[in-house]
Amino acid sequence: xxxxxxxxxxxxxxxxxxxxxxxxxxxxxxxxxxxxxxxxxxxxxxxxxxxxxxxxxxxxxxxxxxxxxxxxxxxxxxxxxxxxxxxxxxxxxxxxxxxxxxxxxxxxxxxxxxxxxxxxxxxxxxxxxxxxxxxxxxxxxxxxxxxxxxxxxxxxxxxxxxxxxxxxxxxxxxxxxxxxxxxxxxxxxxxxxxxxxxxxxxxxxxxxxxxxxxxxxxxxx
Amino acid sequence: xxxxxxxxxxxxxxxxxxxxxxxxxxxxxxxxxxxxxxxxxxxxxxxxxxxxxxxxxxxxxxxxxxxxxxxxxxxxxxxxxxxxxxxxxxxxxxxxxxxxxxxxxxxxxxxxxxxxxxxxxxxxxxxxxxxxxxxxxxxxxxxxxxxxxxxxxxxxxxxxxxxxxxxxxxxxxxxxxxxxxxxxxxxxxxxxxxxxxxxxxxxxxxxxxxxxxxxxxxxxxxxxxxxxxxxxxxxxxxxxxxxxxxxx
Numbered sequence: 001x002x003x004x005x006x007x008x009x010x011x012x013x014x015x016x017x018x019x020x021x022x023x024x025x026x027x028x029x030x031x032x033x034x035x036x037x038x039x040x041x042x043x044x045x046x047x048x049x050x051x052x053x054x055x056x057x058x059x060x061x062x063x064x065x066x067x068x069x070x071x072x073x074x075x076x077x078x079x080x081x082x083x084x085x086x087x088x089x090x091x092x093x094x095x096x097x098x099x100x101x102x103x104x105x106x107x108x109x110x111x112x113x114x115x116x117x118x119x120x121x122x123x124x125x126x127x128x129x130x131x132x133x134x135x136x137x138x139x140x141x142x143x144x145x146x147x148x149x150x151x152x153x154x155x156x157x158x159x160x161x162x163x164x165x166x167x168x169x170x171x172x173x174x175x176x177x178x179x180x181x182x183x184x185x186x187x188x189x190x191x192x193x194x195x196x197x198x199x200x201x202x203x204x205x206x207x208x209x210x211x212x213x214x215x216x217x218x219x220x221x
Numbered sequence: 222x223x224x225x226x227x228x229x230x231x232x233x234x235x236x237x238x239x240x241x242x243x244x245x246x247x248x249x250x251x252x253x254x255x256x257x258x259x260x261x262x263x264x265x266x267x268x269x270x271x272x273x274x275x276x277x278x279x280x281x282x283x284x285x286x287x288x289x290x291x292x293x294x295x296x297x298x299x300x301x302x303x304x305x306x307x308x309x310x311x312x313x314x315x316x317x318x319x320x321x322x323x324x325x326x327x328x329x330x331x332x333x334x335x336x337x338x339x340x341x342x343x344x345x346x347x348x349x350x351x352x353x354x355x356x357x358x359x360x361x362x363x364x365x366x367x368x369x370x371x372x373x374x375x376x377x378x379x380x381x382x383x384x385x386x387x388x389x390x391x392x393x394x395x396x397x398x399x400x401x402x403x404x405x406x407x408x409x410x411x412x413x414x415x416x417x418x419x420x421x422x423x424x425x426x427x428x429x430x431x432x433x434x435x436x437x438x439x440x441x442x443x444x445x446x447x448x449x450x451x452x453x454x455x456x457x458x459x460x461x462x463x464x465x466x467x468x469x
């Protein structure tokens with residue numbers, strides 16, 4: 001077996017095209033998932049009532065089933081159940097949005113719940129109105145605390161998006177596999193995919209590691 | 222101070238607070254007049270902080286009432302917010318908003334809860350910081366200041382709401398010894414200016430010098446209510462004697 005970089009030369013635009021599809025899907029999944037995550041998070045924070053129970057169920061359900069099952073399920077069962085006809089890419093975005101919503105809801109919740117009691121008491125004792133307490137006192141430090149977890153999840157999401165190749169979404173892994181089929185240069189194309197993923201994810205991992213060290217320094221002072 | 226003034230600031234009537242089976246406040250009743258400086262002392266776990274925290278509704282109570290500036294607690298939520306805007310509070314651990322500069326800490330409440338404009342609030346903040354002796358620190362973050370400076374910012378933040386009553390919850394307990402006085406000095410100035418103050422403290426010197434009255438608590442009960450001179454020199458209650466023999 002040889003490793004022939006020349007095999008990439010003619011077809012690398014297709015790989016990059018696949019990368020763009022990956023990024024587009026991840027972008028929309030975060031966009032829609034973020035909206036869902038806020039709703040779920042508020043539901044779970046409410047602590048009781050039907051909203052709470054639905055939120056807890058949805059979060060637990062979509063966090064526990066394997067992503068590949070979720071993807072297949074949205075792609076093949078939603079059309080059966082509701083007669084919805086969606087392209088593979090739209091199905092993929094829907095599935096990943098659910099994945100994002102459930103996971104980010106928990107990240108948001110953890111960030112909000114880690115607000116120090118003293119900060120709230122200071123805000124209360126100043127007679128600040130509730131919206132101000134949320135916007136100015138609770139959320140800014142909470143967002144800062146949740147950033148490492150969020151970026152960590154983003155790397156998971158990028159990797160999970162490769163599972164969409166199984167339902168024929170023309171994202172990067174799909175393109176590489178197809179090109180491998182055509183040229184028999186599997187090794188080269190999949191290596192290229194690995195390198196691209198590494199270039200995407202490694203800086204994010206570095207950020208998380210740095211943020212955690214910073215946090216450690218701050219709290220251990 | 223203000224011996225003639227008898228206008229009521231706070232009245233606690235049979236206040237009871239339980240945590241499970243533990244009775245934190247056991248039918249505590251007292252009144253505090255406008256302009257009075259009342260120091261609450263007692264062993265730890267005696268309920269003094271809890272009592273203080275019922276006065277701005279940070280602590281809910283199980284029975285009894287707390288009247289503050291004509292509003293009654295427990296009461297509706299709006300009432301509670303009104304009380305909190307008229308009553309300032311200073312905490313043991315400062316509780317400054319760490320992600321905001323000193324300036325932002327001071328203008329936040331006046332701008333959102335009192336409707337002051339940015340320029341007005343800014344000017345008031347600068348004046349207050351100068352008054353507590355740290356006018357030049359206005360654009361720093363709390364973490365860049367010493368404990369004593371942070372506590373003075375916290376006092377200034379509470380004063381920015383122009384409160385009629387100030388509550389202090391062990392304001393010097395978390396400070397290094399050399400920083401205690403700079404905070405007590407600010408409180409002394411406030412008292413001299415006629416502020417109604419309730420101070421939970423372990424600083425016996427301060428209580429004796431600045432307090433108009435001393436409330437002594439033990440096991441959730443208010444045991445002694447006396448002028449400082451009597452309290453420190455002619456103790457009557459057994460637990461008061463035991464406590465004083467340890468701290469003096």
